[in-house]
Amino acid sequence: MNWSERISPAVRSIPPSGIRRFFDIVAEMKDVVSLGVGEPDFVTPWHIRESCVEGLQRGYTAYTSNYGLLELRQEIAxxxxRKYGVTYDPKHEALVTVGVSEALDLAMRAILAPGDEVLVPQPCYVSYPACVTLAGGHPIPVATTVETEFRLTVEQLEQAITPRTKAILLGYPNNPTGAIMPRDELLKIAAFAEDHDLIVISDEIYADLTYEGEHTCFSSLPGMRDRTILLNGFSKAYAMTGWRIGYALANPDFIAAMTKIHQFTMLCAPVTAQVAAIEALRHGECHMNSMVAEYNRRRRLMVEGFQRIGLPCFEPKGAFYIFPSIRETGMTSLEFAEELLKKQKVALVPGDAFGASGEGFVRCSYASSVANLSEALTRIEKFLKGR
Structure with missing residues (x-):
């Protein structure tokens, strides 16, 4: 019996994560400098961890509301x-999820009917097209380019839209490129969404990791509040990846639909993580700002380093990734990543893992120590000179 034939065609059509493939290889190797996984090298600040311990001591071990702790939803709202001037009702327009990944999955399953199309700017986070596919939709890639600093334009959207298009999925600051979208460009996309009656799913998990200018929350734009499903969480800015805590903000109809799925699958996010998230929002901003300042220092180090060793590099303005071009080597992204790992034990992610428009690039995370980043640059330079 070939049991693989019994697997869902949608699941079989999705390739394994290109990020996790290299992560698994690195786990079995010694002396590897890994710039692959986008995870802060900082430990969650102690006062946040302590709030969790205190919560356990006080017996916070039960289920919460499907929507999450009201106290947390109030703090999120x-x-x-405070940051963006857009208001949400914490009782009916906020949902606490198991990471932003669950929020993304819920959003897609809540709004998509079989065959609906979602415009997905690329390069993009690997989960975006997969979540669309698993929800029965069709991800339509919209290629952005380094020549325009990987920003999305209305002209690109106009070329990709069809009568089946239902939504746009945005992720800025961007993983993997570090690109950001200025407010004036987002206003054009907002007008496009309104003209074509599209839903906008805006993943803003890296919003607080914006190094130049100010982040614009998409739902704060005129007319976009009720049209937008805003996704965010605590993993990146607060160094809380393992806590698996995220949230969605949207109009009551969207949130109710997402919660209906959530209550039959996850039921609720872990109560201990929710308690910690409350502490993070109330007292964690100073620690977050310190971590962001350190990421900014590392960002400059990596930009200067890649320029010095001869790999053209777009300057990232947000997140904690850098996306240098390796086209001049004549190698594909996969070849470059595999050879670099084999010969110099530096792990990074091939750009095509983030969509076809990522070919010719590699993603490096600078959420690592300065010592590791410097060592990685030294090894990459040796690799380039040894070819």
Whole structure:
């Protein structure tokens, strides 16, 4: 019996994560400098961890509301209002999820009917097209280029839209490129979404990791609040990846639909993580700002380093990734990554793991120590000179 034939065609059509493939290889090797996985090298600040310990001591071990702790939803709504001036009802327009990944999955399953299309700017996070496919939709790639600093344009969207298009999936600051979208460009996309009656799913997990200018929350744009499903979380800015805590903010109809799926699958996010998230929002901003300042220092180090060793590099303005071009080597992204890992034990991710438009690039995370980043640059330079 060939049991693989019994697997869902949608699941079989999705390739394994290109990020995790290299992560698994690195786990079995010694002396590897890994710039592959986008995970902060900082430990969650102690006061956040302590709040979790205190919560356990006080017996916070039960289920919460499917929507999440109201106290946390109130803090989330306050934070978004304070930062971006957009208001949400914490009782009916906020949902706490198991990481932003679950929020993305819920959003897709809540809005998509079989055959619906979602415009997905690329290069993009590997989960974006997969979540669309698993929800029965069709991801339509919209290629951005280094020549325009990987920014999305309305002209590109116009070329990709069809009568089946239902939504746009945005992820800025961007993983893997580090690109950001200025407010004036987002206003054009907002007008496009309104003209074509599209839903916008805006993944803003890296919003607080913006190094130049100010981040624009998409739902804060005129007319976009009820049209947007805003996704965010605590993994990156607060160094809370393993806590698996995220959230979605949207109009009550979208949130109710997402919660209906959530209650039959996850039921609720872990209560201990929710308690920690409350502490992060109330008292964690100073620690977050310190971590962001350190990422910015590392960002400059990597830009200067790649320029010095001869790999053309777009300057990232957000997140903690850098996306140098390896086209001049004559190698594909996969070949470059595999040979570099084999010969110099530096792990990074091939650019085509993030879509076809990522070919000719590699993604490097600078959420690592300065010592590791410097060592990685030294080894990459040796690799380039030894070819």
């Amino acid at each position: 306050k934070t978004i209002c």
